[in-house]
Amino acid sequence: xxxxxxxxxxxxxxxxxxxxxxxxxxxxxxxxxxxxxxxxxxxxxxxxxxxxxxxxxxxxxxxxxxxxxxxxxxxxxxxxxxxxxxxxxxxxxxxxxxxxxxxxxxxxxxxxxxxxxxxxxxxxxxxxxxxxxxxxxxxxxxxxxxxxxxxxxxxxxxxxxxxxxxxxxxxxxxxxxxxxxxxxxxxxxxxxxxxxxxxxxxxxxxxxxxxxxxxxxxxxxxxxxxxxxxxxxxxxxxxxxxxxxxxxxxxxxxxxxxxxxxxxxxxxxxxxxxxxxx
Amino acid sequence: xxxxxxxxxxxxxxxxxxxxxxxxxxxxxxxxxxxxxxxxxxxxxxxxxxxxxxxxxxxxxxxxxxxxxxxxxxxxxxxxxxxxxxxxxxxxxxxxxxxxxxxxxxxxxxxxxxxxxxxxxxxxxxxxxxxxxxxxxxxxxxxxxxxxxxxxxx
Numbered sequence: 001x002x003x004x005x006x007x008x009x010x011x012x013x014x015x016x017x018x019x020x021x022x023x024x025x026x027x028x029x030x031x032x033x034x035x036x037x038x039x040x041x042x043x044x045x046x047x048x049x050x051x052x053x054x055x056x057x058x059x060x061x062x063x064x065x066x067x068x069x070x071x072x073x074x075x076x077x078x079x080x081x082x083x084x085x086x087x088x089x090x091x092x093x094x095x096x097x098x099x100x101x102x103x104x105x106x107x108x109x110x111x112x113x114x115x116x117x118x119x120x121x122x123x124x125x126x127x128x129x130x131x132x133x134x135x136x137x138x139x140x141x142x143x144x145x146x147x148x149x150x151x152x153x154x155x156x157x158x159x160x161x162x163x164x165x166x167x168x169x170x171x172x173x174x175x176x177x178x179x180x181x182x183x184x185x186x187x188x189x190x191x192x193x194x195x196x197x198x199x200x201x202x203x204x205x206x207x208x209x210x211x212x213x214x215x216x217x218x219x220x221x222x223x224x225x226x227x228x229x230x231x232x233x234x235x236x237x238x239x240x241x242x243x244x245x246x247x248x249x250x251x252x253x254x255x256x257x258x259x260x261x262x263x264x265x266x267x268x269x270x271x272x273x274x275x276x277x278x
Numbered sequence: 279x280x281x282x283x284x285x286x287x288x289x290x291x292x293x294x295x296x297x298x299x300x301x302x303x304x305x306x307x308x309x310x311x312x313x314x315x316x317x318x319x320x321x322x323x324x325x326x327x328x329x330x331x332x333x334x335x336x337x338x339x340x341x342x343x344x345x346x347x348x349x350x351x352x353x354x355x356x357x358x359x360x361x362x363x364x365x366x367x368x369x370x371x372x373x374x375x376x377x378x379x380x381x382x383x384x385x386x387x388x389x390x391x392x393x394x395x396x397x398x399x400x401x402x403x404x405x406x407x408x409x410x411x412x413x414x415x416x417x418x419x420x421x422x423x424x425x426x427x428x429x430x431x432x
Contacts (some may be wrong), residue, residue, distance in 0.1 A: 119427070119428060120427075150428040154428065173355075176425045179349075179350040181347045185353075186336070186353045187351065188352045195300070195357070196356075210428075213425065213428040217422055
């Protein structure tokens with residue numbers, strides 16, 4: 001599966017090390033037509049983004065899956081490839097393969113309360129799910145977004161968070177580990193928000209994304225509220241290379257994260273997450 | 279008044295499921311209080327003779343270094359318990375607590391409760407178990423907060 005050429009339409013700096021890129025397919029120079037349109041992604045899926053001459057990395061789609069005209073990815077600079085991607089400017093080109101992997105269970109969650117728990121850049125893969133829930137708001141019960149970041153200035157999508165907070169049909173609880181002097185919000189780890197979330201724990205569905213330690217403890221809090229592990233979903237990150245479940249780099253026990261994940265029920269990965277070096 | 283506080287206690291997660299005679303017993307040491315936004319609830323070093331069951335509003339736990347700005351360590355909201363320095367010697371507050379918004383709470387006289395626990399060790403054991411859960415959960419959350427799990431890998 002070859003990467004398709006895409007061009008950066010817009011670039012927004014989210015935090016000191018994170019940018020959001022809007023992408024569109026470039027015109028095929030020989031056939032004088034647009035490259036084949038990107039397959040429609042489902043919330044939670046990822047693409048392999050190729051920085052030409054540097055390498056390819058898996059990055060979750062962070063835009064609205066219903067928007068077919070452009071792809072949106074939020075990228076944190078943590079290595080050579082992601083750093084090269086973060087340096088791209090409008091007009092620059094990159095390669096895109098995908099979409100790959102499993103999605104957040106937005107259809108299964110219909111009729112139920114939904115709790116979204118995000119930590120740090122983990123809000124990016126969850127944003128498409130939230131867009132979906134808000135677009136189909138009448139199909140869901142109580143919806144809560146619980147978001148934790150290290151510091152106020154490291155929070156993603158601040159303007160959107162403000163808009164979401166102003167909605168009457170969505171609870172948005174935000175906390176930071178370290179407060180600055182003028183921060184007026186909550187201080188504490190994101191797991192402390194779980195006990196404040198309004199939900200019918202027996203039937204609610206949770207979608208959790210962030211550092212693995214954060215997901216483990218957030219899931220424990222959700223289970224402590226009475227949720228079944230099958231109804232808690234987490235998005236995992238491993239060394240994904242092919243995206244097709246062929247190369248084996250992202251193997252996690254019996255699963256390949258690129259093909260069988262990245263979204264798993266917590267029940268199916270709970271034991272693996274506690275096993276060293278898996 | 280005791281019945282009012284008993285009803286509030288029964289609905290509070292920390293006291294949920296406690297026998298009604300014990301709730302009445304604990305409620306006998308409690309009274310309702312309010313704090314305005316910005317008001318100090320207690321200060322580091324003061325005698326810790328009470329705890330608070332928060333019913334509404336947000337409280338900030340803070341530490342003031344000799345110089346520089348105050349550090350906000352944690353915030354607590356409705357349904358949470360504020361203060362456990364009343365439980366153990368030297369019975370002095372280890373941090374400052376300040377109302378970030380208008381706060382409604384039920385305050386409990388720690389000396390009164392400790393006396394009742396001494397008289398009735400079974401009640402004392404039940405209260406200690408319930409507070410130990412609160413303290414453990416708070417300690418675990420603080421450890422995770424200190425871990426800085428959102429830091430840049432590598």
